[in-house]
Amino acid sequence: MQRLEIAVSTQGGCRIVDVAGEVDLATCRQLAAALDRGREPGVPLIADLADVTFFDASGLHALLAAHDSSAKWGAPLRVVPSGAVGLVIHVARAHYTLAVFPDRRRALEGGAAMTGPGATV
Secondary structure, three states, X not given: OOOOEEEEEEEOOEEEEEEEEXXXXXXXXXXXXXXXHOOEOOEOEEEEEEEEEEEOHHHHHHHHHHHHOHHHHOOOEEEEEOHHHHHHHHHOOHHHOOEEOOOHHHHXXXXXXXXXXXXXX
């Protein structure tokens, strides 16, 4: 099993949580904690999961919890998925809830997501 690597940074007026490795029941709390740590009032949060190789329902739960707290923070959660993450989001039909972007550049720009609130799909 590949270990989970997480880094939190700021770029283009957004907070970025970069995640690489496997997100499962054993590591989902690390993801949830990093998403909480990345929050700042009024600052969009990007969960860049492009380097995640495995993702299960526990990771999706962490994303949905972070999405649910967006109103409290006054800023949206934007998700950049890998293929593994995108598959779970799609199968769970969470793409109707989460703002999913094809890459970091588009997530930084904001605007309409591929799916989720404001989507123009």
